[in-house]
Amino acid sequence: MFRFIVRRLLQLIPTLFGLSILLFIWLRRLPGGPETAILGERGTPEMRAAIRRNLGLDEPILIQYGRFVRRMIRLDLGTSISTKREVTTEFLQRFPGTVELTITAMVIAVGIGIPLGYLAARRRGRFLDHASVGGSLIGICIPVFFLAYILKAIFSENLGWFPSSGRQDPTIGATRITNFFVLDGLMTREWDAAADALMHLVLPALALASIPLAIIVRITRASVLEVLNEDFVRTAEAKGLTENVVRRRHVLRNAMLPVVTSIGLLTGGLLSGAVLTETVFAFSGIGAFLADSINQRDYPVLMGFIMIIAVVYVLVNLIVDLSYSLIDPRVRVR
């Protein structure tokens, strides 16, 4: 197991190396080049020349690349044009919000998706099966931001069940420790603050969960159907195991393999979706900030965030691969 982890970590190096080259080229090729990325569109020619000299843009390209990589490793990602603060600071402040949101969305997607997919497979061809397959089709086809607007219009503006924007009601005056608002509330025993943060999470998380939920339902259903036809299930039934044991140990455990893989891939999709849902709900996570940065052409933020997100995404996939090998002994052998 240890060697497997080390090998997977070593495999990350070429990916990250290539990614750094792509980002380096990307930054230099942006309209206006790196000096525009730092100055915005406002700089005078003299300022541009000064920045070019400061950044060492007149030096050989390899030295420039070396310096770029050193800054990346030190997490020195420059300053945001719009807020004038360090990109790393902006990221760290907003990341907990997005993590809370994606975890909530994933809990919804997995918590509903796996049981629903399983039931649909057991009742193949019946109403529940058709309803969940049809519902998941629509879930895939509906644009996330449109769904977010609909949820907001119905449950927040019309029914008033949930707040329509933000992460927490500022008038509560909650104590901040980790910037995970729900966690902070629980740690400081400010129950109302935790509950309020949770209420703010429900609608954006529901919108965000739509695509992973749909995909998890479909994959679970297909996977369970396939496993139910396997010889070992018939053998298990034939040797007189109770239905519960067959279900838990033989069907579910084997059917979960493709589902777990898809959960890892879907997490990255959640980061995409977070850009859209956070914007609709003015939820201050990295997604909404990224959307703002796109509008304001805040390139240091764009580049820094994309770099960090790529690393996070790659690490998440690594963790998923590792958990995959925990469930499936066959993967470990290879």
Added chain:
Amino acid sequence: MTTIGGKKREKIDRLAELAARDEERGVSLWQDAFRRLRRNPAAIIGAVILTVFVLVALIGPFLVPYGPTDTMGIREGVIKPGVIPGSSSEHWFGYDHQGRDVFSRMIVGARQTLLVGVVATLIGLAVGVLIGGVAGAAAGLGGRWGRWVDSTLMRFIDMLLALPSLLLAVSIAALLGPSLTTVMIAVGMVSVPVFARLLRGSMIAQSNSDYVLAATSLGVRKSKIALAHVLPNSLAPVIVQATLTLATAIIEAAALSFLGLGNPDSATPEWGVMLADAQQYLGIRPELAIYPAVAIIITALGFTLLGESMREALDPKLRK
């Protein structure tokens, strides 16, 4: 006894007859798949939706009652701040914020939406099939050097996969500046790793089959085996994926428009742009968002239904 035996014989004869007829006609994978596709109601619904969509895209622009860019509402003075008239007998879907006829824009927008989806998918397909095809051929047939080519190409694909799809599209769009071409390239590039990995996997699986062994032992050149035997047999999952990608491409193009990276020229109607534009008027006229959104959902549903049914029909496990 004789009757039972006779029935049995009859049955066997009929089976033999059927088998012989099948052999005569030579049912190919595609024919068989098409036959099963026709029996699948989901496929029929998908095909009907897409036929209507393509027809509207092709001939709709010639039939619309008003010009899609004609700001007649402003000229007639019915558009005032905070007032956008809804549907009437002259304007079925009402006006948009610039006083243009929404019904006409929806019809003409079908063409642009289809164009964005198809071109983006073709870009992804072309690049993905090129990378995946070379990698798959190299890995399956190329020996040690081939494995090196394969792993280099796959590392590149891994890099594209290291970014969440929308962020990859955003990076590309930021690089190229907002335009219709940008949207197509950005959305297309997102699907490159999917096509590449799919084709590579499929080709490697095919490379282990007996017909490749037979061709190799007959002395057929490796490049010919790859192009004439392995590639055509590996394309089925890629074609299915292309159909499904058409759906996501249309949705992702809408998302890029929503983020302000879409076609800045909102005069040419496109459903994604119309949906993005309508956000600001949700309080006054939510229908402005609902029309294009429903059109996008139905179209995406059509592509998804057809793609999923094709996947089922082509699944060798389900073949008789």
